[in-house]
Each structure stands twice: as structure tokens, then as C-alpha cells.
Amino acid sequence: MPPDFFNADTVSIARSLLGQLLIHQSADGLAAGRIVETEAYLSVSDLASHSASGQTKRNAVMFGPPGHAYIYFTYGMHWLLNVVTGPVGAGEAVLIRALEPLSGVGLMQQRRRTANPKLLCSGPAKLTQALGITSDQNGASLTSENLRLEPATSIPGNQVIATTRIGIARSADLPLRFYIKNNLFVSKP
DNA sequence: GACCAGATTGTCT
């Protein structure tokens, strides 16, 4: 994606990331998929966002330059990948929640220990495992050679479902989750 | 398909 793609309105970016490609080249090989589900996390008005209570060591990347990867660890075992958005210091990001596997499916199957294509990337922790993304990539640019977002398909507005986000308690009523209508690879319809 | 418990650890109060 062009670098200024990320210095824009977070909700617009969450919508327009649908259909684009996420690619990770690791020592084990290349794995890539098409983004089919995202969630926007905003600034002070959004109590579910990690940035809501100010900057800490953990969420520092979220307040840094847009277009970088904010990756954090949760539930004692899962890595979640976010795209930092908006101007520097905004503290906003888009969580990548699901991919449709495209390349390196064999590698994904190996990493996920399942052959079922629907179980490879249909959730935020599943896709990081399938692509081999961990804290090693925290703060990395998403326009770099090894880890990047690439433009692919543009999804028409009438094919995008907007609904409430998953797994949060505060600001749970905001319609900030977006996914491609009727897509088989979303985490939950 | 729906519901539920257990896993497991970094981060912040």
C-alpha cells in the first residue's frame, strides 16, 4: 500500500483493508492471505482501545507512525496483529481479524496443525500463528519486504457488513467491526 | 450448532 494510505481516518482504513493482501516472508517460507475481516480501535472515545488510558510501554507502537505493526500478546498464548493508523500520536489502529489463505497454505497447515482451510486464518490469533507473526515483528513497517500489505481487490460498500466488535466489554456497542459479506473465512458471521 | 471450561503469561494497578 502507498505509505499515506495509513495516515487517514481509521474507520475508512478498516473498511478499505478488506480485500487487500497481507504477506509475511519468514525463514520457513512465504505465507499470504486476503483480508476479509477487520476491527477499528479508536482513541479516547473508545474505551475498548488499548490507547484509551494513555500511552504505556506495551502500547507505545500504537502512538507511533502509521503503517507499522502493533503486535501484542493476550490470554497467555496468543499474538494479535494491528495496523497503526492516523497521524503520529493518535493512538488508533486496525485489528486484522481474518484472512482467506492464498499462498503458503502448506506452511500454514503445518504451523496451525490442521488441514482444514477454514481453520487456518479465521481469527486474529489463528492468522498470526498461520503466518508466523510474533512480537519479533512488533513495530515493523507494513511496507517492508518481509512483512507487507499489498493492494488487491476493492470491496464495494454493499458487500461490507459493519457490526459490533468481538471479545470486548467496554464500548461494546460501537459498530467498528467490518467483514466481507458471505465470506467463508470470517471468524464469526 | 450452542454452550462451557481450561490453557497460560505479559502487563498494568
Added chain:
DNA sequence: GACAATCTGGTCA
């Protein structure tokens, strides 16, 4: 010391 932007495998239907 509590909790977490989740997943899996179990039970029951």
C-alpha cells in the same frame, strides 16, 4: 493480583 481485542476440545442436543 486481576485480567486479557482467543482458541480448543469437551458435553449435550
